[in-house]
Amino acid sequence: DPKIIQKPKYLVAVTGSEKILICEQYLGHNAMYWYRQSAKKPLEFMFSYSYQKLMDNQTASSRFQPQSSKKNHLDLQITALKPDDSATYFCASSQQDTQYFGPGTRLLVL
Amino acid sequence: GDSVTQTEGPVTVSESESLIINCTYSATSIAYPNLFWYVRYPGEGLQLLLKVITAGQKGSSRGFEATYNKETTSFHLQKASVQESDSAVYYCALGDNTGNYKYVFGAGTRLKVIA
Numbered sequence: 001d002p003k004i005i006q007k008p009k010y011l012v013a014v015t016g017s018e019k020i021l022i023c024e025q026y027l028g029h030n031a032m033y034w035y036r037q038s039a040k041k042p043l044e045f046m047f048s049y050s051y052q053k054l055m056d057n058q059t060a061s062s063r064f065q066p067q068s069s070k071k072n073h074l075d076l077q078i079t080a081l082k083p084d085d086s087a088t089y090f091c092a093s094s095q096q097d098t099q100y101f102g103p104g105t106r107l108l109v110l
Numbered sequence: 111g112d113s114v115t116q117t118e119g120p121v122t123v124s125e126s127e128s129l130i131i132n133c134t135y136s137a138t139s140i141a142y143p144n145l146f147w148y149v150r151y152p153g154e155g156l157q158l159l160l161k162v163i164t165a166g167q168k169g170s171s172r173g174f175e176a177t178y179n180k181e182t183t184s185f186h187l188q189k190a191s192v193q194e195s196d197s198a199v200y201y202c203a204l205g206d207n208t209g210n211y212k213y214v215f216g217a218g219t220r221l222k223v224i225a
Contacts, residue, residue: 097211099205
């Protein structure tokens with residue numbers, strides 16, 4: 001059974017719209033993260049949360065807002081979508097120093 | 111800043127041949143980085159392949175191994191005999207062990223193993 005669930009797997013959006021990427025982890029971890037991988041670029045750290053509190057934010061744009069309604073959830077709301085936001089977004093979780101990743105949500109903004 | 115550089119792909123290797131994927135890192139803000147190799151098989155997410163948190167130590171998994179070399183700031187991934195099922199994208203990453211768990215990834219190396 002998958003331990004980190006990301007929904008949806010694929011997402012197509014129009015420029016200017018808003019989308020929410022879902023992440024749930026069933027590993028019992030206290031820390032969760034978001035990373036982004038754009039075409040031909042490395043995975044890039046976006047946010048880290050610990051016990052539902054924001055620990056680090058490396059995303060310059062306020063259009064990206066993580067939302068943690070439960071300890072094992074960390075969703076990512078993206079507003080005013082732009083074509084440059086097209087990427088695969090990975091959620092991860094950790095208990096100590098090893099992060100475990102979800103399968104990713106592939107977002108295409110037209 | 112911190113960075114990871116790895117072999118640029120794609121890398122094509124014949125089955126049963128040996129493999130090395132180079133990884134070098136720069137950890138200017140992390141005194142004692144943890145080093146990782148992740149693998150992404152087609153259609154799947156990132157999986158942890160191996161990790162080493164102590165300089166001089168070697169990690170191994172599924173026939174792959176990598177040694178944390180602090181002198182050369184390297185963490186090369188090696189396998190003596192690859193199989194078709196090893197075809198995937200391999201990512202080298204470094205992490206902080208002080209509680210700031212932002213990972214820095216290399217660009218990934220696509221490996222294709224041919225029969």
